[in-house]
Amino acid sequence: QVQLQESGPGLVKPSETLSLTCTVSGAAISDFYWSWVRQPPNKGLEWIGYIYNSETTDYNPSLKSRATISLEASKTHFSLKLNSVTAADTAIYYCARGLIPGAEHDAFHIWGQGTMVTVSS
Amino acid sequence: DIQMTQSPSSLSASVGDRVTFTCRATQAIDNSLAWYQQKPGKAPKLLLYSATRLQPGVPSRFSGSGSGTHYTLTISSLQPEDFATYYCQQFYTTPLTFGGGTKVEMK
Numbered sequence: 001q002v003q004l005q006e007s008g009p010g011l012v013k014p015s016e017t018l019s020l021t022c023t024v025s026g027a028a029i030s031d032f033y034w035s036w037v038r039q040p041p042n043k044g045l046e047w048i049g050y051i052y053n054s055e056t057t058d059y060n061p062s063l064k065s066r067a068t069i070s071l072e073a074s075k076t077h078f079s080l081k082l083n084s085v086t087a088a089d090t091a092i093y094y095c096a097r098g099l100i101p102g103a104e105h106d107a108f109h110i111w112g113q114g115t116m117v118t119v120s121s
Numbered sequence: 122d123i124q125m126t127q128s129p130s131s132l133s134a135s136v137g138d139r140v141t142f143t144c145r146a147t148q149a150i151d152n153s154l155a156w157y158q159q160k161p162g163k164a165p166k167l168l169l170y171s172a173t174r175l176q177p178g179v180p181s182r183f184s185g186s187g188s189g190t191h192y193t194l195t196i197s198s199l200q201p202e203d204f205a206t207y208y209c210q211q212f213y214t215t216p217l218t219f220g221g222g223t224k225v226e227m228k
Contacts, residue, residue, distance in 0.1 A: 035217075045165065045208055047217040060216040061122070094164055105212040107155035109176075111164035 002027040004095050004112035012089075012119050018082040022095030022112060029075045033098040033106055036069060036080045038091040039114075046091075051078055052104070085119045092116050123147055123211050127220035133228040134199050141195045142223040144209035149189045153213035156185055156194045159222075160205045168207075169194070199225070 008020035022034070036048040049059035054071040068081045082089060092114040098106035124147040134140050144154065152172040157165035167176050169185040172192055182197040196203055204227055209220040 044221045045210075045219040047215075047219070058215050062216070096164075099167065099170060105153065105214060105217070107167055107170050107210060107212055108157075108165070109167050111166075114164055 002097065002110050004097065004110055006093060006095050006112045006115040008093075008115060008117070010116060010118060012085055012117060013121050014086055014119055015084055018080070018085050018089060018093075018117055018119070020080045020093055020095075020115065020117070021077050022079070023077045024097075025076075027097075029071065029078065031101040033102075033104060034069075034071075034078050035096045035098070035108060036067075037094045037096055037108065037111075038089075039094070040088075040091045048080065048082075048093075050098075056104075058104075087119050090117065090119045122216055123150065123213065123218055125209055125211055125218050125220035127207075127209055127223050129223060130221065131224040131226060133226050135228045136199055136201055138199045139195065139197055140199055140225060141193050142207065144187075144192045144194070144220050146190045146192075146211055146213075150211045150213035152188065153211055154185075154187070154192050155210045155212060156183075157208045157210065158203075158205045159208065165208060196225075 003025045005023045012018045033050045033052045035050040051069040071078045094114045095112045096108035097110040099109035126145045154172045156169040159165040173185045206222045206224045208222045
């Protein structure tokens, strides 16, 4: 059974870098697209970006190039870095896996439980 | 970017009701649409894929239809566990985008 678990600081200061990790268990991290999705408190969902096989990434232009997603060499987890954060980046951050192996444009089948990140001084 | 608009933003219904809500895209998305259910404090759960394909384990009272820019999710007989917020998402192109959600509340 595939499981995803987000981890990282729950509080980040404005202008600093938000760093989160998603640990994958129960499946190989290859073959699928792995995404980050966020949800501000009591608001809707926003796709941040994805990574595939360490080589392919794509990001939501709304983040103005502040996001970087990387896949660790061990290939058991992938990470998100979001720099120059503001209060608008306060949200629950989810990692998620695509439904269809190798499908670049895909729905999100497996989700982590989410981790709340607050941007505040 | 493809904008997804869901309507209504909320609705009140009773157990046993048939409920339908819609999702419209700003351009044709060729049935590249997913529906999710989200309960408070939980991650979204994928219900339907490619507009009409029910995910394994999802009750058959959920169904999807549509084409082009207009899609619908129907719950044929609302059950107590169905009170939640429902989101659509297009996967036709990046950036992948979600609708604003429809919250189904108990009347």
